[in-house]
Amino acid sequence: MTIATKDFDPVTFDIIQNALEAVADEMFVAQRKTSMSAIIYEVLDLSTSILDRHGQIAASGAGIPAFIGVLDKAVRGILKKFALAEVRPGDVFASNDPYFGGVTHLNDMVLVAPVFDGERLVAFVANIAHWNDVGGSVPGSMSSEATEIFQEGVRIPAVKLFEEGRPNRAVFDILEVNTRLPDFLRGDLWAGISGLKIGEKRVLELVAKYGADTFEAAMEDYMRLGERRARAALQALPKGSFTFEEEQDSGAMHRVTMTIREDAFVVDLSDNPRQKGSSNSSREGTEIAVQLAFKAFTDPDAPGNGGFFRPLQVVTRPGTIFHVEAPGALGYYSEVEIRAFDMLLRAFASWFPGVVPAGNFASICGTVVGGPHPETGRHYTIVEPQLGGWGAWEGRDGPSGQFSGFHGETFNCPAEVAEARYGLSVDQAALNAEPGGEGQWRGGKGIDVHYRVRADDNFLSVGYTRSRIPPWGVAGGRDGSTNYVELRRKDGTRERLSFATNVAVNAGDVIRVVTGNGGGYGDPRERSREAVAEDLKDGYLTPERAREIYGFET
Numbered sequence: 001m002t003i004a005t006k007d008f009d010p011v012t013f014d015i016i017q018n019a020l021e022a023v024a025d026e027m028f029v030a031q032r033k034t035s036m037s038a039i040i041y042e043v044l045d046l047s048t049s050i051l052d053r054h055g056q057i058a059a060s061g062a063g064i065p066a067f068i069g070v071l072d073k074a075v076r077g078i079l080k081k082f083a084l085a086e087v088r089p090g091d092v093f094a095s096n097d098p099y100f101g102g103v104t105h106l107n108d109m110v111l112v113a114p115v116f117d118g119e120r121l122v123a124f125v126a127n128i129a130h131w132n133d134v135g136g137s138v139p140g141s142m143s144s145e146a147t148e149i150f151q152e153g154v155r156i157p158a159v160k161l162f163e164e165g166r167p168n169r170a171v172f173d174i175l176e177v178n179t180r181l182p183d184f185l186r187g188d189l190w191a192g193i194s195g196l197k198i199g200e201k202r203v204l205e206l207v208a209k210y211g212a213d214t215f216e217a218a219m220e221d222y223m224r225l226g227e228r229r230a231r232a233a234l235q236a237l238p239k240g241s242f243t244f245e246e247e248q249d250s251g252a253m254h255r256v257t258m259t260i261r262e263d264a265f266v267v268d269l270s271d272n273p274r275q276k277g278s279s280n281s282s283r284e285g286t287e288i289a290v291q292l293a294f295k296a297f298t299d300p301d302a303p304g305n306g307g308f309f310r311p312l313q314v315v316t317r318p319g320t321i322f323h324v325e326a327p328g329a330l331g332y333y334s335e336v337e338i339r340a341f342d343m344l345l346r347a348f349a350s351w352f353p354g355v356v357p358a359g360n361f362a363s364i365c366g367t368v369v370g371g372p373h374p375e376t377g378r379h380y381t382i383v384e385p386q387l388g389g390w391g392a393w394e395g396r397d398g399p400s401g402q403f404s405g406f407h408g409e410t411f412n413c414p415a416e417v418a419e420a421r422y423g424l425s426v427d428q429a430a431l432n433a434e435p436g437g438e439g440q441w442r443g444g445k446g447i448d449v450h451y452r453v454r455a456d457d458n459f460l461s462v463g464y465t466r467s468r469i470p471p472w473g474v475a476g477g478r479d480g481s482t483n484y485v486e487l488r489r490k491d492g493t494r495e496r497l498s499f500a501t502n503v504a505v506n507a508g509d510v511i512r513v514v515t516g517n518g519g520g521y522g523d524p525r526e527r528s529r530e531a532v533a534e535d536l537k538d539g540y541l542t543p544e545r546a547r548e549i550y551g552f553e554t
Contacts, residue, residue: 008217016206016218020059023202024048028061031127031195036187038417039130039383044410046129048195050203051075053121056306058219065304065408066337069288070103071126072306074110077101078158089116090165092196093158096134098149098282098330100157105330106134106149107141107383109189111161113196115203117212123219125199127192131185132381135178140368140381140461144499146278146329154178161193180379223307230308233298234265244347249468249498254343263311265294269340270317278331279463280324281340287314289337292406293344297355332463332499334364338406339465346472354394358439358519359471361388361446362404363464363483365515369451369505371458373423382422387412388515389437389444389480391471397531398444398518400431418451425452427510432481432517433539436470438549439477439520440527445540446481446515456506460487460497466516467498477520478549486512524549 027048035041047063047070055075060068077100078093093112096102102110107130115123134141134153141153149155154174161171175189176182207215237260245255252273259266267290281289294312295304302308316323321336342362349356365386373380385407390398403410415426427450437443464483471480487495490508497503505511532550535541546552 008214012210012214013218013221016210016215017059017222019206020050020219023199024050024059024061026202027125027127027195027199028063030198031129031191034191034194035129036184036191037132038413038421039132040188040191042411042413042417043385045385046127047071048127048199049125050199051124051126052216052219052223053123055079055124056223058123058222058305060304062409064410065292066288066334066406067108067128068304069291070108070110070128070284071112073103073284073287074101074128075112075124075126078112081158084121087114087121088164089114090162091160092162092193094156094161094171095158097155097157098285098324098333099326103282103284103288105142105333106136106153106155107131109156109192111192111196113200115200117204117207120212122207122212122215123203125196125203127195129188129192130383131179131188132383133180133185135180138461138502139180139370139459140383142331142366142368142461142463143501144278144332144461144463145501146331148327149329150327152278152329152331181381222303223305226303226305226307227310229299229302230311234260234311235262237298242347242351244343244350246343246346247469248339249465254339256343256347258347264313265311266313266315267294267344268315269322270315270320272317272320272322275319275321275324275328278329279336280321280328280330281333281336282330283316283323285333285337286316286322286340289340289406290314290344293341293348296345296405297348332366334366335463335465338362338364338404341406349474357393357398358391358443358474358477358521359480360390360398360404360518361466361471361480361483361516363388363466363515364404364407365483365513366463367485367513368461369422369424369458369511371423372455374455374507380422382413382418382424384413385410386447386513386515388446388483389432389518391474391480391518392437392439392441392443392477392521394521395441397441398437400445401447402444423454423458425454426450427452431540432514434481434514434517435545436481437473437478437517437520438524439473440522440524441477442520442527442535443471443477443480443518446483446517447513449513451511451513453505453507453509453511458505460503460505460511461501462497462499464498471516471519473519474521476523478524480517480519483515486514488512525551
């Protein structure tokens with residue numbers, strides 16, 4: 001049924017649309033405040049959305065942009081498995097399986113609830129959050145050595161967690177027995193359920209106030225607004241086809257061809273390497289990476305709803321890293337998606353100079369540490385994405401110590417929380433003083449953080465890209481620096497890591513996390529004397545480097 005939106009008051013539409021954004025934010029806050037794991041309540045590794053009855057995103061809360069894009073695809077996966085007649089009031093669906101609407105990897109649990117006004121389905125509410133451990137071959141459930149999804153943890157393939165309000169105890173039991181952290185999983189699960197309940201309640205209040213027809217018409221109108229904005233931006237772009245390729249740390253080449261037409265923006269990623277190991281993305285995950293780049297490039301201020309992405313077409317080839325086929329592993333899917341996102345931004349920078357800044361550190365830099373807590377003996381697992389440097393652009397230095405644009409509105413875990421909750425001491429938390437990213441405007445600084453291990457029999461797993469090839473400079477600016485982990489053993493030996501799984505670490509060992517400086521913009525010789533003096537004062541530059549790079553005597 002399509003509702004004629006012209007028959008309704010546009011002011012009421014605007015009130016409902018803004019109310020939906022507020023409801024999604026309230027869902028986010030409820031889940032954050034009741035979660036057990038710091039990856040959720042501190043880092044904010046979650047997202048929330050309200051979707052229309054067809055599963056299109058109508059409004060989203062704060063959180064990771066790449067997560068928000070999961071939720072419409074997750075609902076489509078549920079509706080593919082369950083006929084609409086099987087979706088009933090009181091149902092709650094759960095899915096973490098990328099082959100059944102989970103989209104990302106097994107650590108990320110999607111929860112979805114339909115919203116009924118009587119017997120009429122009017123919307124869905126949904127959330128997604130990273131759980132620290134869902135079983136699998138290694139603690140933290142993320143292994144760069146995995147070759148099949150079966151090695152990565154328990155698979156929940158779009159099942160009913162609640163059926164008409166009655167909990168499916170079997171699913172709860174399966175989840176809890178397949179994790180090394182059952183109490184944390186249980187707490188994070190119920191936090192997600194509480195977020196859905198808040199969303200359902202608030203949506204029904206809107207429906208009761210304005211009527212179901214008006215509510216649905218407002219969502220449809222919002223979709224049309226998103227589509228109009230996207231098509232208007234598309235009209236302003238030069239038409240044609242553009243091809244770009246980029247070398248990766250491994251030496252492999254990633255390629256993209258974009259075709260801009262009057263009616264569509266086509267991104268073709270079919271000519272890319274075969275799937276391999278755990279660094280693969282689902283077809284839907286790749287679509288999210290492209291959606292984020294498309295929106296950032298065309299109209300960052302437009303509504304990020306389902307309507308906005310209607311002109312976008314994504315082409316992939318099954319069996320490649322951007323379209324994994326079962327039973328391929330996806331533990332480090334995020335590094336594949338961020339490589340696609342970053343390559344598209346670099347392509348835009350090449351084809352449309354001045355639109356996109358210099359390169360950024362462009363990695364999630366996933367860091368997993370765990371083992372017995374030195375004081376309680378209880379098993380802990382810390383899962384940390386890392387901050388890094390963004391690229392400079394004309395007139396501005398790049399921001400320092402930020403998450404990637406792909407990872408979005410998240411935060412680092414404070415040192416005080418890390419020390420209280422985990423078996424680590426934070427010896428240093430500083431910006432990266434290494435060379436890289438010099439220019440008339442310099443790239444932002446990455447971080448240099450030292451975690452000291454406090455007990456024996458701990459482990460470390462990492463997954464960093466841009467560990468060999470640094471962020472690119474623009475207009476004569478210098479390239480930035482790379483991401484890596486330096487493991488400093490108590491005996492004085494050192495190891496440099498980018499991808500590693502279950503590395504043994506013991507009391508006294510130091511895990512040094514170093515993330516890249518962003519690329520610079522413009523000829524370094526044009527940098528102002530005041531800016532160079534400030535860099536010297538902050539310790540980001542030595543007198544020798546000031547002479548070498550900027551030509552300044554100090």
